[in-house]
Amino acid sequence: MQKKLRLGLPKGSLQESTFQLFKRAGFNISVRSRSYFPSIDDPEIEVVLMRAQEIPRYVNEGVLDAGLSGLDWILENEADVVEVANLAYSKQTNNPIRVVLAVSEYSDIQTVKDLEGKRIATELVRLTRNYLKKNGVTASVEFSYGATEVKVPHLVDAIVDLTETGSSLRANKLKVIDTLLESTTRLHANKQAWDDPFKKEKLQNLAVLLLGALRADSKVGLKMNLPKDKLDDILTILPAMKHPTVSQLINSDWLALETILDEKQVRDLIPSLRRAGAQDIIEYPLNKVIP
Ligand SMILES: Nc1ncnc2c1ncn2[C@@H]1O[C@H](COP(=O)(O)OP(=O)(O)OP(=O)(O)O)[C@@H](O)[C@H]1O
Ligand SMILES: O=P(O)(O)OC[C@H]1O[C@H](OP(=O)(O)OP(=O)(O)O)[C@H](O)[C@@H]1O
Ligand SMILES: [Mg+2]
Known part of the structure; x- marks a missing residue:
């Protein structure tokens, strides 16, 4: 039977830029509408299309051998995975995204310390709780399904969200008061998969080609x-x-x-x-x- 590397690719924000990068690296991926198993012109790779939030968890558990997702979601999932390549691309640019703490332009909140007893909305609940703990602040952190920017100031006092170009923050009249993390896309692997010589070599080859294509961009x-x-x-x-x-x-x-x-x-x-x-x-x- 043909040996295969099971690779999770992100659906959503990173999908388009990921597919383009793979194309430049020499791999053609095509998706039929609603199918989560795109085809790739390499018989040694099986691609599964999945939410970026979940990929690190499935890689950690070994359901996927490897995957691509942001460092933000790898940390949020506390996924114990091997980083194969740091691929500096985002949705629109090749700059890292920043995970930031933001408040209304008109708010009196100036630093994280001013959040004591306040409400914060975020998709990255664990990252945010760890950050508050590190700063000795007790505040309520609630999970947000998205469109987090619109919740300030009426529903919550602050948000932790990611920003790439800054246009969502500007459009919602928010100001950044701290940066929790800079995040880029990572090719990451399950530890057992990394111990398998076939999968390891396949991943190393993939990393060389993806990094080569990315470097050529600029x-x-x-x-x-x-x-x-x-x-x-x-x-x-x-x-x-x-x-x-x-x-x-x-x-x-x-x-x-x-x-x-x-x-x-x-x-x-x-x-x-x-x-x-x-x-x-x-x-x-x-x-x-x-x-
Ligand atoms: N401009 C961007 N906006 C959102 N996510 C980005 C951007 N650039 C890179 N990313 C990365 O893409 C991943 C986001 O994927 P995720 O599945 O969380 O959200 P999404 O694809 O934006 O879907 P949703 O519409 O539900 O927010 C994260 O790892 C994030 O760091
Ligand atoms: O700094 P910018 O370039 O404006 O990008 C950042 C925005 O992009 C993402 O939103 P997404 O499209 O994922 O929608 P969401 O808010 O529903 O998650 C993120 O959550 C910010 O809202
Ligand atoms: Mg999003």
């Missing part, structure tokens, strides 16, 4: 031609940590130079390179960057 390749006598000038412009490849163009005094760099550096760099004598500059996207 990088581009840059190629250009330059006269030999301009090489030193051009090398001083290029970011210092890079070791560009320099090759000789046939039958000429020109060189070709190729390097990989952060996409955000390119905007400033290209005009300077042009001014320093580089020509035929091309920028291209990358699929994977594996160090």
Whole structure:
């Protein structure tokens, strides 16, 4: 029988960005509507689509060999799992999300200490209780099914919720008074699965490909031609940590130079390179960057 890795992928906020990342890593996943068993074009993986809240618990219990979910839900579930890869992507960006304590813009509450005897709504009940305990504050923490922001100030005094772009907080006139946690998506595994050589190797391979695809997101390749006598000038412009490849163009005094760099550096760099004598500059996207 074909050996398989049973992998839980998050339905909900992270679904779209997760599927896209897998695609860039070389795996095509397709879901038929209402099916929670998507197909993946790798016979050694079985995918189960599940809520991000529950994945760490099922990984911990061994129902899943591994899964992807946020660090927030791994901690909330107190799941004792092996972290295989820290994948820095969220719903909309590649920034970590923050789990924050927020109150109304007009509230007098300034720090966690002011929450003594107050009411707090959150999806992350255990995380919030631990945080209050650590700060020596006694307050009532109630579970919220979502849309938590609208509960302040009429139903509760404060919320603990996650924020990515900050637009939900702004739209509901809330201010952040503390950050409990920064969270990114984690590929995590069940301990027994990690002891199985087939599953461990499969997970390690998956981690290399996913991290490679993620790293490539913010990088581009840059190629250009330059006269030999301009090489030193051009090398001083290029970011210092890079070791560009320099090759000789046939039958000429020109060189070709190729390097990989952060996409955000390119905007400033290209005009300077042009001014320093580089020509035929091309920028291209990358699929994977594996160090
Ligand atoms: N912008 C974001 N909004 C919500 N969750 C995000 C975001 N970016 C990353 N995540 C991560 O996705 C997971 C959220 O999944 P979860 O299943 O709790 O909620 P959801 O998919 O937003 O569903 P619901 O609509 O019920 O809130 C968490 O681990 C969280 O850290
Ligand atoms: O900082 P932002 O980019 O605005 O993102 C944060 C919002 O996204 C999530 O909501 P979600 O879409 O999961 O709905 P929910 O509130 O029902 O959980 C989260 O609970 C915040 O409300
Ligand atoms: Mg949510």
